[in-house]
Amino acid sequence: MQATITREIALDLIPVYLAGEASTQTKALVEAYARTDPYVKRLLDAGESFQLPTTSTPITPDIDMETLKHTRSRVSRQVWQLSIAIGCSLLAISFGWSGTFLAIGFWIFYFVNRERVQDFFTKS
Numbered sequence: 532m533q534a535t536i537t538r539e540i541a542l543d544l545i546p547v548y549l550a551g552e553a554s555t556q557t558k559a560l561v562e563a564y565a566r567t568d569p570y571v572k573r574l575l576d577a578g579e580s581f582q583l584p585t586t587s588t589p590i591t592p593d594i595d596m597e598t599l600k601h602t603r604s605r606v607s608r609q610v611w612q613l614s615i616a617i618g619c620s621l622l623a624i625s626f627g628w629s630g631t632f633l634a635i636g637f638w639i640f641y642f643v644n645r646e647r648v649q650d651f652f653t654k655s
């Protein structure tokens with residue numbers, strides 16, 4: 532039985548083919564179609580000659596643990612910021628209507644500075 536494929540199917544199969552994850556039948560189909568379509572042939576040739584750049588930063592074995600610690604510290608920092616914002620809001624609201632506006636100001640200050648603080652800590 533001879534299987535024929537369309538150009539769209541061949542284009543869908545090219546990433547699997549180039550990754551080396553295609554079965555022998557799929558490879559044969561893609562290669563057979565590439566012989567009839569010059570565009571697909573160029574894609575296959577370009578993909579086979581392409582190599583991913585190597586990473587300049589060394590990957591340590593315990594990078595997962597470092598990432599987990601970093602994430603926990605950021606979440607902890609955000610919880611503290613949120614609790615301070617809630618506390619200041621409750622304190623401001625206890626002063627009446629004028630305190631409500633003060634509380635709104637605290638929340639605006641919190642949301643504006645939360646992004647800045649996170650950006651500062653992620654850059655360092």
